[in-house]
Amino acid sequence: MKLSRYIKVFPFEKRPGYLLLYSTKKASITLVKEEAFDSIDRGTLSPGNEAMLSELGMVVPDDETEKTEVSGFMDEINRRNPRLNISVILNLDCNFNCIYCYETGMKGKLYMTDETAALLTGFIKERFTPGKNSLNIDFYGGEPLLSAGLIKSISAQMKSFAECRGASYTFTLVTNGSLFRRRIAEDLVSMGLKGVKITMDGPPEIHNACRPFRSGAGSFDTVIRNIQETCDLVNVAVSGNFQKANFGKFPLLMDYLERKGLTPDRIYELKFDPVMNRRAGRKPAADYTDGAMTVNEPWVIRAGTYLRAEVLKRGYRTPKISPSPCQVEITDSFVVNFDGVIYKCPVFIGRDGFAIGDLRNGVRDYTAAYRLGIWKNRECADCEYLPLCFGGCRYMSYVRDGNIDSLDCKRAYLDAALETLVRQDILYGQKKP
Numbered sequence: 001m002k003l004s005r006y007i008k009v010f011p012f013e014k015r016p017g018y019l020l021l022y023s024t025k026k027a028s029i030t031l032v033k034e035e036a037f038d039s040i041d042r043g044t045l046s047p048g049n050e051a052m053l054s055e056l057g058m059v060v061p062d063d064e065t066e067k068t069e070v071s072g073f074m075d076e077i078n079r080r081n082p083r084l085n086i087s088v089i090l091n092l093d094c095n096f097n098c099i100y101c102y103e104t105g106m107k108g109k110l111y112m113t114d115e116t117a118a119l120l121t122g123f124i125k126e127r128f129t130p131g132k133n134s135l136n137i138d139f140y141g142g143e144p145l146l147s148a149g150l151i152k153s154i155s156a157q158m159k160s161f162a163e164c165r166g167a168s169y170t171f172t173l174v175t176n177g178s179l180f181r182r183r184i185a186e187d188l189v190s191m192g193l194k195g196v197k198i199t200m201d202g203p204p205e206i207h208n209a210c211r212p213f214r215s216g217a218g219s220f221d222t223v224i225r226n227i228q229e230t231c232d233l234v235n236v237a238v239s240g241n242f243q244k245a246n247f248g249k250f251p252l253l254m255d256y257l258e259r260k261g262l263t264p265d266r267i268y269e270l271k272f273d274p275v276m277n278r279r280a281g282r283k284p285a286a287d288y289t290d291g292a293m294t295v296n297e298p299w300v301i302r303a304g305t306y307l308r309a310e311v312l313k314r315g316y317r318t319p320k321i322s323p324s325p326c327q328v329e330i331t332d333s334f335v336v337n338f339d340g341v342i343y344k345c346p347v348f349i350g351r352d353g354f355a356i357g358d359l360r361n362g363v364r365d366y367t368a369a370y371r372l373g374i375w376k377n378r379e380c381a382d383c384e385y386l387p388l389c390f391g392g393c394r395y396m397s398y399v400r401d402g403n404i405d406s407l408d409c410k411r412a413y414l415d416a417a418l419e420t421l422v423r424q425d426i427l428y429g430q431k432k433p
């Protein structure tokens with residue numbers, strides 16, 4: 001057996017004579033005695049250690065077979081995927097006026113019509129091919145709850161359609177949280193609502209400055225009240241967008257949540273990401289440029305690892321670092337805009353060259369438009385981070401270059417942050433959400 005190429009080896013000072021191994025392929029972590037580790041190269045690994053390390057994906061029969069297996073990873077995911085996932089942008093209207101909104105310039109009283117919704121349900125039925133057993137819709141906006149009637153009518157149809165096929169129907173909401181009262185939550189849960197993702201950008205003064213209502217009034221108290229009202233009915237994930245100047249204040253939000261009874265047992269997940277800039281040269285209505293251009297920026301790495309530790313320290317869950325390919329590579333995953341135009345990722349809606357069809361005419365080949373398989377090159381094939389990265393995020397390349405012709409290489413980020421992230425998971429031993 002040989003050492004997997006998708007392994008990172010770190011020292012482990014707490015137990016002298018041991019090494020910390022992390023597999024980027026299986027997201028597995030283990031401690032191994034230095035002498036056992038050295039015996040891998042010598043070919044003298046004991047059968048017990050060999051079986052354990054093989055199970056964790058840390059030793060493999062041979063290099064080339066493993067490379068072939070990882071290069072076929074995406075095909076395998078797509079071949080086995082039992083799920084159809086559709087993100088639906090119900091409207092481009094919003095009762096908030098967030099300072100960094102990526103839909104700025106596109107927003108307005110633009111709503112999906114009943115006619116488009118009928119085409120949508122037809123599209124979903126057609127794409128829910130034999131072998132699928134799970135149908136999920138992520139409802140987005142604008143603010144999806146401004147289209148609550150449509151959420152209900154689409155869900156009623158899709159629930160009975162899926163159940164007739166012996167499959168499950170679920171949906172989620174990505175919402176600003178301001179309209180998510182208990183009554184509506186109860187209704188939606190009975191129709192398949194599985195989780196909501198609500199954005200909170202720090203403690204009150206920061207959140208209110210970043211995410212005000214259209215009127216200019218702060219939204220913090222309303223959102224907190226609604227989470228308190230609904231978190232026993234449905235999984236509420238709180239995510240937040242930090243900036244260079246304010247990330248240090250985000251622990252105050254966590255303290256506030258705890259004080260308000262929104263303790264780790266009541267919040268499904270807590271996660272903070274940097275605000276990303278828009279593409280250079282693109283003129284947003286609000287000239288927002290205080291975000292990051294890439295996750296490789298040192299301050300983003302510093303801020304992200306710091307906030308993740310603060311989250312875990314308080315006992316909240318947050319996503320583990322694990323293989324996470326860009327959704328554009330997932331065949332049975334589509335984004336449908338309010339007007340019926342189809343994309344592969346919500347952040348590309350309305351951008352030239354990224355529509356892949358529409359509900360009337362179906363989906364055309366988008367291999368070139370989204371540079372599928374961009375990671376199939378020598379540099380990525382030799383990279384130990386390939387299973388965590390798969391060429392990165394197309395949108396980040398677009399922000400940087402104005403096109404997606406090159407990789408969004410996360411090497412600098414992973415070189416700097418992975419060890420810390422792995423150690424955080426060991427230290428805080430978080431349960432899988």
Ligand code: SF4
Nearest residue numbers: 326327345393394395
């Ligand atoms: S382009 Fe980026 S944001 Fe869009 S699906 Fe891929 S990783 Fe996600």
Ligand code: SF4
Nearest residue numbers: 380383389409410411
């Ligand atoms: S884009 Fe960079 S980090 Fe990602 S797999 Fe390729 S070489 Fe590795």
